[in-house]
Amino acid sequence: MKHVDILIVGAGIAGLRTLYSLRKDGFDVRVVEASDELGGVWNHNRYPGARCDVESYDYSYSFSPELEQEWTWTERYPRQPEILSYLNHVADRFDLRRDITFNARVASADYDEVGAKWVVAFEDGAAMTCRRLILCLGQLSAPKTPEYPGQELFRGETIVSALWPRRDVDFRGKRVGIIGTGSSGMQMTPVIAETAERVTVFQRTANYSVPAANAPLTADEIRDVKAHYAERREMTRNSPTGLGFQPGKVKTLDVDPDERERVFEAAYNRYGFGFALAYPDILLDPEANAVASDFLRRKIGERVSDPEVRAKLLPVTHGFGTRRPTVDSGYFEAFNRDNVDLADIREAPITEFTETGIRTTEKDYPLDLIIYATGFDALTGALLKPRITGRDGQTLKEKWAQGPITQLGLGTAGFPNLIIVGGPGSPTVLSNVMVSTELQVDWLTELLKTLRDEEIAEIEVTPEAEQAWNAHVAERVSETLYMTADSFYNGGEVKGKPRVFMPYSGGVRHYRRLLEKCAADGYAGFALRKAPLAKTAEVQDAR
Numbered sequence: 001m002k003h004v005d006i007l008i009v010g011a012g013i014a015g016l017r018t019l020y021s022l023r024k025d026g027f028d029v030r031v032v033e034a035s036d037e038l039g040g041v042w043n044h045n046r047y048p049g050a051r052c053d054v055e056s057y058d059y060s061y062s063f064s065p066e067l068e069q070e071w072t073w074t075e076r077y078p079r080q081p082e083i084l085s086y087l088n089h090v091a092d093r094f095d096l097r098r099d100i101t102f103n104a105r106v107a108s109a110d111y112d113e114v115g116a117k118w119v120v121a122f123e124d125g126a127a128m129t130c131r132r133l134i135l136c137l138g139q140l141s142a143p144k145t146p147e148y149p150g151q152e153l154f155r156g157e158t159i160v161s162a163l164w165p166r167r168d169v170d171f172r173g174k175r176v177g178i179i180g181t182g183s184s185g186m187q188m189t190p191v192i193a194e195t196a197e198r199v200t201v202f203q204r205t206a207n208y209s210v211p212a213a214n215a216p217l218t219a220d221e222i223r224d225v226k227a228h229y230a231e232r233r234e235m236t237r238n239s240p241t242g243l244g245f246q247p248g249k250v251k252t253l254d255v256d257p258d259e260r261e262r263v264f265e266a267a268y269n270r271y272g273f274g275f276a277l278a279y280p281d282i283l284l285d286p287e288a289n290a291v292a293s294d295f296l297r298r299k300i301g302e303r304v305s306d307p308e309v310r311a312k313l314l315p316v317t318h319g320f321g322t323r324r325p326t327v328d329s330g331y332f333e334a335f336n337r338d339n340v341d342l343a344d345i346r347e348a349p350i351t352e353f354t355e356t357g358i359r360t361t362e363k364d365y366p367l368d369l370i371i372y373a374t375g376f377d378a379l380t381g382a383l384l385k386p387r388i389t390g391r392d393g394q395t396l397k398e399k400w401a402q403g404p405i406t407q408l409g410l411g412t413a414g415f416p417n418l419i420i421v422g423g424p425g426s427p428t429v430l431s432n433v434m435v436s437t438e439l440q441v442d443w444l445t446e447l448l449k450t451l452r453d454e455e456i457a458e459i460e461v462t463p464e465a466e467q468a469w470n471a472h473v474a475e476r477v478s479e480t481l482y483m484t485a486d487s488f489y490n491g492g493e494v495k496g497k498p499r500v501f502m503p504y505s506g507g508v509r510h511y512r513r514l515l516e517k518c519a520a521d522g523y524a525g526f527a528l529r530k531a532p533l534a535k536t537a538e539v540q541d542a543r
């Protein structure tokens with residue numbers, strides 16, 4: 001069976017970066033990717049209007065100053081095709097493709113305790129072994145598709161936004177139904193509305209959004225970023241979210257209303273997600289959150305002309321930021337068009353699909369195309385898809401049945417030589433993933449060098465460390481308002497999923513310090529063994 005020292009699963013942002021770093025440090029490393037193309041979510045989410053809501057110059061790799069200078073982004077918030085071109089450019093520029101096997105979807109991975117290696121099987125029947133297995137599977141990469149009675153009857157076309165086909169979808173003359181009003185639904189609605197005959201947005205929960213204030217980047221802006229890139233990177237690394245913003249110092253309710261209005265207005269018009277940091281307590285104090293939520297509701301109201309539609313679009317079920325808000329480009333204004341309708345399916349739920357469209361308790365919506373923009377089984381969905389079996393035949397699914405448990409988000413006890421990038425328990429979806437990913441990859445590269453230098457056969461999270469880390473993750477989130485709403489952060493919106501807050505809310509900057517401390521303390525919380533535990537146990541038994 002083919003063997004490689006380190007196997008990386010996934011050729012998205014994290015997998016490409018891990019490959020680059022490990023190969024540079026002389027490791028025998030290979031990437032396997034299920035798709036026939038690299039790019040991860042940016043390969044799959046090709047829906048119209050797909051765009052990153054982190055600024056382009058911050059949503060890019062920091063490992064190569066030459067790359068930083070060579071690549072020029074065209075817009076403040078990059079569109080999906082531009083990000084995919086960038087990732088392809090990186091792969092070509094650093095000759096990464098030669099170490100990537102495409103069309104290789106992992107079906108299972110079994111840990112061989114005696115040999116201290118993973119046996120990885122693919123859906124096409126192929127198999128290989130590796131000493132260390134690194135999962136770079138993404139946080140929002142296992143799409144959900146809701147089940148409604150009669151779905152199979154619908155005679156029109158259905159598309160899942162996160163599995164968008166690689167062809168032009170022509171909306172002209174079509175009546176399009178979009179289910180879901182998260183980032184995906186909000187981004188595609190105004191774009192599809194430009195050509196479709198009619199767009200109906202099926203909204204279960206009204207969502208907060210801050211306008212993107214997107215614009216082409218000017219030559220001056222580009223020159224300025226490139227001239228000061230190192231400082232910009234330092235700022236993002238030292239910010240709590242990896243977006244470069246520092247939270248305001250004064251509390252929301254400690255300023256007079258006029259001043260607060262001015263600060264909110266400025267943040268709203270320019271900073272996208274940065275709005276949440278206009279004051280330091282917006283996601284911590286219910287009263288502060290209520291004031292910020294009121295401001296945003298007012299802003300949404302100003303963008304919609306029809307009073308009935310406006311009322312339905314105002315988010316009232318949760319406070320701003322407790323679920324993932326959106327940074328949009330013309331979403332609310334789209335409802336001012338004659339060809340865009342809102343179906344409030346909280347008020348009048350979908351009862352079934354019919355041959356010709358969607359039926360709610362209120363009426364029938366005739367449709368030619370239905371788009372599911374219904375989100376993802378976040379953070380654990382993709383990790384639990386392959387059957388991963390660790391020590392004593394325990395699967396990762398069994399181990400995480402009550403929710404994921406990790407040491408620093410990087411690994412879990414009972415699964416030696418398995419490393420997760422962007423896993424639950426790390427800042428991931430609460431941060432600029434580019435920053436938190438690179439932070440983890442740099443850290444794990446040093447870890448793997450240590451393992452190589454010290455001839456460590458097996459590294460494994462200790463049960464005590466993961467208990468302590470999960471307790472810390474839970475303690476940090478208890479200081480916030482995140483658990484006041486069901487969200488993809490806490491699994492509350494996936495039926496049957498344990499309701500546990502999964503990402504680390506302590507911030508990227510603090511997380512980096514914890515990683516540094518862990519390494520300085522000899523990789524505290526990880527057992528490093530020169531011989532596999534199974535062999536050691538056998539030797540001890542023989543004595």
Ligand code: NAP
Nearest residue numbers: 051052053146180181182183184185204205324373374375
């Ligand atoms: P999402 O934020 O989870 O939104 C899913 C939407 O589908 C919600 O409105 C949800 O309603 C609705 N929904 C789910 N199940 C439903 C059902 N059975 N019936 C009716 N409605 C249902 O998913 P997303 O929009 O794909 O975005 C996910 C995340 O991906 C984003 O938050 C972001 O982190 C990332 N993303 C980023 C970008 C970007 O960078 N610009 C773009 C797209 C996605 P409820 O609210 O009632 O649950």
